[in-house]
Amino acid sequence: MSRTGVLALRLAGPLQSWGASSRFTRRTTESAPTKSGVVGLLASAVGIERGDDTSLAPLAALRFGVRIDQPGTRIRDFHTAHHGVTGASMPLSERFYLADAVFVAAVEGDHTLLTDLHDALxxxxxxxYLGRRSCPPSEPVDLGRYEDTTLEDVLTSVPWQASAWYRRRRRTPESLTVLRERTAAGADEPADVLRDQPVSFDAAHRRHALRTVVTTAVPTPSPAGGGSQQGPHDPFAALDALDALENESA
Incomplete structure (x- = not known):
C-alpha cells in the first residue's frame, strides 16, 4: 500500500479571483479557492503545459479542501481591452475579485507526488498566481508537507493564518469554515455540487466535471507563534497604533 500525505498552501495576496462559472463579459469569483484554480497553480509550479491532460490527471485526482482564515472583501472592476491586430475595442467586461483574503488550501494523496509538488513550489x-495572472501571492505559498495524516486533520490543526493587521482589528472567531471533498465513507454527508473538477486546461477545449463539496466548521487554532505571530512587515502598523492613541484621547 502506497504512503499518503497532505500538502498545505497559504493563499494570500492583495487580490484573488477564483472563477467557477464565469461566462462572456462577466467574470465572477467564488468566496474561496476552487480546486481547478489550485490544481492549476500546482501544475504551473511543476511545469505541466496546458494541453498535457495526461500529466494533469494525477494532480486532478488529489483530494482537495480549503479553510477560510480571512474572508476578504468582494470587489468589482471594469476591464477594457483592444484587439492585438486590428486595434478595435473589445467588449467591456466586469471582473470580480477578493481583496485582502487569506486561505489555507490542502491536497491529499500519494506521498511521492506530493513530495514532487512540494519541491516544485x-x-x-x-x-x-491566485486564480488569475494579475493576482500574485504576497509571499511563498508553501505551508509544508504532512505525513500519515488526513486532509481533515491538517485543516483543523494548521495555525490560523489571518494577517497580523486583521487579527489586531477583529475578535478571534470561534470557528473557521472548511470546504472539502466528500469521501466514500462520508457519502451520507450533505454536500453541494460544483463544476470544478479539472479535466483539461487546454484553451481550445477546457473541461471541468462535477465534484461534491462538504461545508463544515473547525475551532479556530492559535496563530503561528501564539498571539504574537511575526508575519511579513506590515506598513500600516504605525497607522493602527496612531489610530488607537487618538481613540484613547478622544
Whole structure:
C-alpha cells in the first residue's frame, strides 16, 4: 500500500479571483479557492503545459479542501481591452475579485507526488498566481508537507493564518469554515455540487466535471507563534497604533 500525505498552501495576496462559472463579459469569483484554480497553480509550479491532460490527471485526482482564515472583501472592476491586430475595442467586461483574503488550501494523496509538488513550489517552473495572472501571492505559498495524516486533520490543526493587521482589528472567531471533498465513507454527508473538477486546461477545449463539496466548521487554532505571530512587515502598523492613541484621547 502506497504512503499518503497532505500538502498545505497559504493563499494570500492583495487580490484573488477564483472563477467557477464565469461566462462572456462577466467574470465572477467564488468566496474561496476552487480546486481547478489550485490544481492549476500546482501544475504551473511543476511545469505541466496546458494541453498535457495526461500529466494533469494525477494532480486532478488529489483530494482537495480549503479553510477560510480571512474572508476578504468582494470587489468589482471594469476591464477594457483592444484587439492585438486590428486595434478595435473589445467588449467591456466586469471582473470580480477578493481583496485582502487569506486561505489555507490542502491536497491529499500519494506521498511521492506530493513530495514532487512540494519541491516544485519552492522552485516553480512557472510563477504561481491566485486564480488569475494579475493576482500574485504576497509571499511563498508553501505551508509544508504532512505525513500519515488526513486532509481533515491538517485543516483543523494548521495555525490560523489571518494577517497580523486583521487579527489586531477583529475578535478571534470561534470557528473557521472548511470546504472539502466528500469521501466514500462520508457519502451520507450533505454536500453541494460544483463544476470544478479539472479535466483539461487546454484553451481550445477546457473541461471541468462535477465534484461534491462538504461545508463544515473547525475551532479556530492559535496563530503561528501564539498571539504574537511575526508575519511579513506590515506598513500600516504605525497607522493602527496612531489610530488607537487618538481613540484613547478622544
Amino acid at each position: 519552492r522552485a516553480p517552473v512557472y510563477l504561481p
